[in-house]
Amino acid sequence: MSVLHVLFKVAxxxxxxxxxxxxxxxxxxxATFVPGTRAHVAGLVQVRGQVVPVIDVRLRFNLPKLExxxxxxxxxxxxxxxxxxxxxxxxxxxxxxxxxxxxPPPEVVSRQSKGFVKSVATSGNRLVMLVDFQKxxxxxxxxxx
Amino acid sequence: MSSPVDLRGFLAxxxxxxxxxxxxxxxxxxxxxxxxxxxxxxPRAVRELFRSLHTIKxxxxxxxxxxxxxxxxxxxxxxxxxxxASGRLSEDAADxxxxxxxxxxxxxxxxxxxxxxxxxxxxxxxAFSALEARGTSNGGGDEIVLEIDAALASKxxxxxxxxxxxxxxxxxxxxxxxxxxSPGRADGLSITAxxxxxxxxxxxxxVVPVSIPESEASPGxxxxxxxxxxxxxxxxxxxxxxxxxxxxxxxxxxxxxxPARAEIERDDGSDAHRGxxxxxxxxxxxxxxxxxxxxxxxxxxxxxxxASLAASGVDVRDxxxxxxxxxxxxxxxxxxxxxxxxxxxxxxxxxVPLMVRGLTRDSDRAVKVILETGEAELDKSVAERVxxxxxxxxxxxxxxxxxxxxxxxxxxxxxxxxxxxxxxQHSNTELDLTLSDDGRGLDRDAVAKRANxxxxxxxxxxxxxxxxxGVSTAGRVTTTSGRGLGxxxxxxIVVGDLGGALSLETEPGVGTTFTLRVPLTITIVDxxxxxxxxxxxxxxxxxxxxxxxxDPAHVVRVPVxxxxxxxxxxxxxxxxxxxxxxxxxxxxxxxxxxxxxxxxIIRRQAQQYAFEVERMLGQQEVVVRPLEDPLxxxxxxxxxxxxxxxxxxxxxxxxxxxxxxxxxxxxxA
Numbered sequence: 001m002s003v004l005h006v007l008f009k010v011a012x013x014x015x016x017x018x019x020x021x022x023x024x025x026x027x028x029x030x031a032t033f034v035p036g037t038r039a040h041v042a043g044l045v046q047v048r049g050q051v052v053p054v055i056d057v058r059l060r061f062n063l064p065k066l067e068x069x070x071x072x073x074x075x076x077x078x079x080x081x082x083x084x085x086x087x088x089x090x091x092x093x094x095x096x097x098x099x100x101x102x103x104p105p106p107e108v109v110s111r112q113s114k115g116f117v118k119s120v121a122t123s124g125n126r127l128v129m130l131v132d133f134q135k136x137x138x139x140x141x142x143x144x145x
Numbered sequence: 146m147s148s149p150v151d152l153r154g155f156l157a158x159x160x161x162x163x164x165x166x167x168x169x170x171x172x173x174x175x176x177x178x179x180x181x182x183x184x185x186x187x188p189r190a191v192r193e194l195f196r197s198l199h200t201i202k203x204x205x206x207x208x209x210x211x212x213x214x215x216x217x218x219x220x221x222x223x224x225x226x227x228x229x230a231s232g233r234l235s236e237d238a239a240d241x242x243x244x245x246x247x248x249x250x251x252x253x254x255x256x257x258x259x260x261x262x263x264x265x266x267x268x269x270x271x272a273f274s275a276l277e278a279r280g281t282s283n284g285g286g287d288e289i290v291l292e293i294d295a296a297l298a299s300k301x302x303x304x305x306x307x308x309x310x311x312x313x314x315x316x317x318x319x320x321x322x323x324x325x326x327s328p329g330r331a332d333g334l335s336i337t338a339x340x341x342x343x344x345x346x347x348x349x350x351x352v353v354p355v356s357i358p359e360s361e362a363s364p365g366x367x368x369x370x371x372x373x374x375x376x377x378x379x380x381x382x383x384x385x386x387x388x389x390x391x392x393x394x395x396x397x398x399x400x401x402x403x404p405a406r407a408e409i410e411r412d413d414g415s416d417a418h419r420g421x422x423x424x425x426x427x428x429x430x431x432x433x434x435x436x437x438x439x440x441x442x443x444x445x446x447x448x449x450x451x452a453s454l455a456a457s458g459v460d461v462r463d464x465x466x467x468x469x470x471x472x473x474x475x476x477x478x479x480x481x482x483x484x485x486x487x488x489x490x491x492x493x494x495x496x497v498p499l500m501v502r503g504l505t506r507d508s509d510r511a512v513k514v515i516l517e518t519g520e521a522e523l524d525k526s527v528a529e530r531v532x533x534x535x536x537x538x539x540x541x542x543x544x545x546x547x548x549x550x551x552x553x554x555x556x557x558x559x560x561x562x563x564x565x566x567x568x569x570q571h572s573n574t575e576l577d578l579t580l581s582d583d584g585r586g587l588d589r590d591a592v593a594k595r596a597n598x599x600x601x602x603x604x605x606x607x608x609x610x611x612x613x614x615g616v617s618t619a620g621r622v623t624t625t626s627g628r629g630l631g632x633x634x635x636x637x638i639v640v641g642d643l644g645g646a647l648s649l650e651t652e653p654g655v656g657t658t659f660t661l662r663v664p665l666t667i668t669i670v671d672x673x674x675x676x677x678x679x680x681x682x683x684x685x686x687x688x689x690x691x692x693x694x695x696d697p698a699h700v701v702r703v704p705v706x707x708x709x710x711x712x713x714x715x716x717x718x719x720x721x722x723x724x725x726x727x728x729x730x731x732x733x734x735x736x737x738x739x740x741x742x743x744x745x746i747i748r749r750q751a752q753q754y755a756f757e758v759e760r761m762l763g764q765q766e767v768v769v770r771p772l773e774d775p776l777x778x779x780x781x782x783x784x785x786x787x788x789x790x791x792x793x794x795x796x797x798x799x800x801x802x803x804x805x806x807x808x809x810x811x812x813x814a
Contacts, residue, residue, distance in 0.1 A: 032793045033680055034772075035732035036779035044777060044785055044793040051785045051793045053776040082774055137776065 002098040007128060008075055008091035010057050014128045015088075016095065016121075021133065023047075023076040023083060025091050028054075028068055042087050047076055054085040060136055061116065077133050084137040095123050102130060156256065159204050163213075163253050166204075170197035170246055177232075178239050185303035188232025194242070195224040201249065213252050215265040219273035220245040226277065241272050291319070291397050297353050297370065305372075308350050312374035313397035320347075320375065322382055323392040325357070325368040334387040336369050342385040347375030372396065430486050430525075437475075437482055441768055442787050444468075444475060476766075483666050487522035490568050490578070493532060494518060500536065501543055501564065509549045511561035512542075521568045521576055524666035527643060531578070531663050534638040537631055538580045538659050539564065546584035546657050556654065558583065574687070575645070576665055581658035587611070587651040605750050608649040612636040639663060640801070670769055672796065674762040674788065675743070677727075678734025682758075683767055683786060684745070684797040691746040693718065695757060700725060716744060716755045725755040726806065749803035756799055769796050780805045 004019035024047070031043030031054045040059035044051050054074060058066055066072075066089060073092070074085035102119040104110070109117060118132040173194040180187035198217045205213035220242055227234045234242075248269060252262035291298075291306055298306075309319040324339045334342075336352075343349060350372045359366040375382060379390040386392070451468055455461045498514045505512050523531070547553075547562030554560055564582050571577045589607050593600040601607040614633045639647045645663040672683040673692070695716065703713040716725040725744065729736045737759055744755040767786040772778055781802035785793040 030792075032785070032795060033732075033734070034777045034779060034782060034795060035734075036781065037777055041776050044772075044795075046787065046791055046793050051770055051772065053772075053774045055776070084774065084776065 002096035005095050005097050005128075005130075006075060006091060007093040007095050007123075008073065008086075008088040010061060010088050011063050014126055015131045016097065016123075016128045017075065017077060017086075017131060017133050019094060021077050021079070023078050026074050026076065026085075027070075028072040028074045028087055030068070031087075045074060045085055047074075047083075047085065052076060052083045052085050054087050055137060056087045057136065058087075058089070061113075077137070079134050079137060082137065086133065086136065095128075097121050097123050097128075105129070159210075160253060160257050162204055163201055163249075166197040166201045167246065167250055167253065170194055170201070173197065174239070174242055174246060177234060177242075180232075180303075181234060181236060181239055183303050184307045186232040186234075188228065191224055191227045191232040191234065195221060195228060198224065210252065210256065210262060212262050212265040213249050215270060216245050216248050216252075219265075219270050219277075222277050223273055235276075238276055241269070241276060244269055245273070293321075293372075293396055297355070300353055301351060301372075305350050309372065309374060309397055312348070317374050317376050318395060319350075319397035320373055320382070321394045321396050322371045322373060322386045322388060323355075323368050324371060324386050324388055325363045327362060327364055329361075329364070330387070332387050339369070339371070339386050342387075343371055343373060343382065346377040346381050346385050347373035349373050425485070430482070433482050434486070437479055440475060440478075441766065444471060445765070445788055447471070483524065486525050486666070488525050488528050490518040490521045490523060490528075490576070491516070493523065493528045494535070494566060497536070497539055497566065500539065504540065504543045509551070510543070510547055510553075511550060512547055513561050513563050515563060515565040517565065517567040519568065521570060522665070523576060523663070527663055527666060530638060530643055531661065534635040534661065535566070535578065535580065537635050538661075539566075541631065542580060542582040542584065542657070546582040546586075548585050552585075570665075571662055574665055575662055578661040578663065579658060580661075581656055583656040586653040586655055586657055587649075588653065604649045604651060607651070608632075608636075608647065612647075635659075670767060670796075671764065672767045672786075673745070673764050674767075674794070675745075675758040676737070676760040676762060677742075677758040678729030678732060679737040680732075680734060681762065681788070681794050682728075682797050683765075683788070683794055684799050686764060688747060688798070688800050689745050690748050690753065692761060693744050693746060693755075695725075695741045695744050697741050718746075718755070721753075723753050723755045724806075725757060727757045729759070731756075731802070731806075745799065747799045747803055749800050749807070752803070752807070754799075754803045754806070756802075767794075767796065 005016035006019050006022045006025070007014055007016050009015075026045070026047060028045070031045050033043045034041065034053075037043075037053075040056050042054040042056040042059075045054050046052075056065065058064065069089075071090040072087065073090060074087050075091050076083060076085045101121040101123070103121065105113070105117050105120045109120075115135055116131055117129045119130045121128055121130065173190040176190040177187050177194065180190070198221050202214055202217040202221065205211075205217065223238055223242065227238065248266055255262045291310055293301065313319045322343065324334070324336060326334070326336055340349065340352065353370045353372070355368050355370050356366055357363055357368050371386065373382070379393050382393060383390050448468055451461050451464050454464070494516055497516065501512050501514050542564050547564070548556065548558075550560045553562065562582060562584055564580065566578065566580050568576055568578045587607060589600055592607065592611055596610050596613060598610060601610050612632045612635070636647050639645045639661050643663050645661060648660045648662075649657070650660075651657040670685045670687070672685050673689060674681060674683045676682075699717040701715050701717065701722070703715050705713050714725040714727075715722040723746070727736065740759075742757050742759045743761050744757050747754045747756060765788075767788070769784040769786055771784045772782060781798055782795050783798040783801070784796045786796050788794050
């Protein structure tokens with residue numbers, strides 16, 4: 001039994017999140033800036049009338065910022081009552097990966113990635129990383145609070 | 146609403162209801178026509194007919210069936226005139242109403258078949274307008290109102306009434322003349338003689354015996370009321386009837402318009418709604434509010450489109466008028482929906498006495514609760530949010546504010562303490578909730594000592610202090626209140642969540658009063674929009690005391706003792722120096738222009754602050770959506786709104802921002 005995953009790119013690596021947790025994907029041009037938020041919060045976008053915060057996954061992963069391109073996407077994920085958009089370099093594929101293909105990442109990688117990478121799988125001849133998006137969108141208080 | 150399925154579901158409901166009201170309208174029109182045939186009036190049926198059409202109009206407006214709205218509106222106008230004339234309708238009016246109902250019926254049927262209804266027939270609408278014009282040109286002056294005691298009126302036939310009314314309309318007088326027979330009468334008149342004598346000077350329409358209290362003048366306890374039509378003088382008539390002019394009363398007069406109109410209004414308000422309640426899930430109301438919100442957004446788009454048309458040289462005067470009209474309608478609709486969401490403060494607080502009884506049951510104190518809420522109402526969502534804050538303050542007052550019985554007696558106070566909750570509307574948009582106890586008051590020295598801070602001088606400073614997380618107002622820990630948790634939460638609810646204000650008054654030995662100023666509703670606010678740092682923002686106008694042009698000659702630089710790179714400025718205004726902050730600088734944005742901008746003057750407690758923005762854009766109503774995700778919950782931002790471009794625009798809470806600035810400066814100092 002394989003599980004549908006949404007595949008996205010950040011820098012030169014490919015990541016997946018379970019499709020069940022993804023609400024939709026949208027192209028991205030700009031977000032409304034919110035002062036006083038953490039650096040990796042790109043701002044707000046309106047998706048189907050709902051206002052959701054955008055996390056710039058590059059900045060979250062300590063990678064250099066990239067100006068939005070035609071390929072830029074926001075992957076909108078849902079975690080309980082929260083809906084958050086992940087800004088990624090590109091996202092256009094959905095892949096099927098059997099759960100048995102996932103393996104825990106090497107311990108060093110796990111530590112280096114601050115736990116953002118939950119497990120690793122090969123899909124075809126590509127190495128993809130399953131991200132812990134709950135951790136990416138994790139609640140960390142803003143400066144002002 | 147956008148999907149066809151929804152609309153069909155809605156339409157089914159509409160068809161059902163429209164049918165029902167059409168049936169009742171038809172029945173009432175038949176009743177009106179029957180009365181007409183007997184030369185009677187039937188004000189009740191006219192009013193019912195009016196009501197049915199009014200409802201049909203409303204329903205049709207809701208589902209957007211404009212032809213029916215137009216027809217029913219025209220019919221309503223004629224019926225309103227008939228109502229003013231005590232239900233008198235001309236035959237052509239009744240004919241036209243019949244045609245109107247038929248036209249509505251046709252269109253409802255078309256809708257039921259899934260066809261789109263024909264536009265309203267112009268000839269019909271014109272005919273209604275003509276009728277209306279005729280009605281207003283003679284001001285309804287021919288209409289006569291009969292004033293006969295209800296008990297007597299029932300004895301009259303329609304023809305008799307008509308006789309009185311039409312004589313009056315023809316310029317004669319319709320009068321009631323009383324004759325009291327008595328064996329002791331000096332003139333020895335009997336009713337038979339009176340009939341004959343009056344008949345010579347007037348047309349007698351009816352004679353009704355009326356029982357009256359027995360007296361010397363009327364040993365039989367009986368008098369006769371003669372209803373007559375005459376052109377004779379009172380004196381002549383009085384002579385004929387053997388009574389003086391005080392026994393002569395006019396029974397027909399031309400109506401005054403105002404009371405009649407008031408009647409239709411009052412009628413609508415009482416009969417239709419009294420005792421009729423519909424229980425509605427809050428989620429449905431929210432849905433309606435949501436739709437309303439998107440309507441507000443659509444209107445922004447419309448306004449923009451009109452503006453850009455105007456900019457390209459198109460004549461948009463007509464369009465602007467219509468846009469203005471939709472704005473007013475939208476406001477009314479908003480008010481109507483908001484009203485349905487209101488709950489009374491009384492019902493909100495009804496559990497307070499019970500709670501207080503529970504808190505004092507096993508204690509050595511007695512507390513009397515007085516609720517003086519009047520008829521004040523709050524939006525349900527505000528009520529739900531503010532309730533925990535109120536309950537918290539109640540608990541504090543009972544546990545810490547009010548002394549024990551013996552303490553109170555020693556202090557010369559009544560044994561039982563009093564907790565009074567009152568509310569009063571502060572403005573059209575805000576409500577003041579006041580909780581006062583007659584307890585021991587707050588001990589500012591003790592609070593300062595526990596907080597490890599200097600003793601606050603004013604009540605406002607004391608409030609700031611007790612609202613710090615972890616500072617307790619209590620001298621001791623109790624099971625119900627615990628220690629140190631609380632006022633910070635109350636303040637967060639009232640100030641942070643609701644955008645209201647919290648204030649405190651306390652006097653040792655006398656008592657403590659908290660005042661919570663909360664908005665009646667939190668969804669839509671009037672806001673200024675402005676630009677700074679290349680971004681657009683809005684802020685509620687309620688928070689802005691003034692907007693001033695910044696004259697560079699009035700800006701002075703202030704020495705900064707610490708904090709690298711910050712530049713502090715002061716704005717001279719009316720002989721005072723206000724701290725001036727560039728909003729773009731505060732937000733870490735690059736100012737988009739360097740020219741002198743505008744300053745928004747904001748007051749927080751006693752201090753005014755000036756925030757520099759680059760450009761004011763305008764003022765409009767905005768729908769505020771709270772930002773709930775922790776990632777974007779920051780002080781100074783109360784929510785976001787859509788100004789019509791499909792992008793979120795931040796709603797700034799500049800008062801809260803003043804708060805952070807002042808506490809940051811405090812921390813640095």
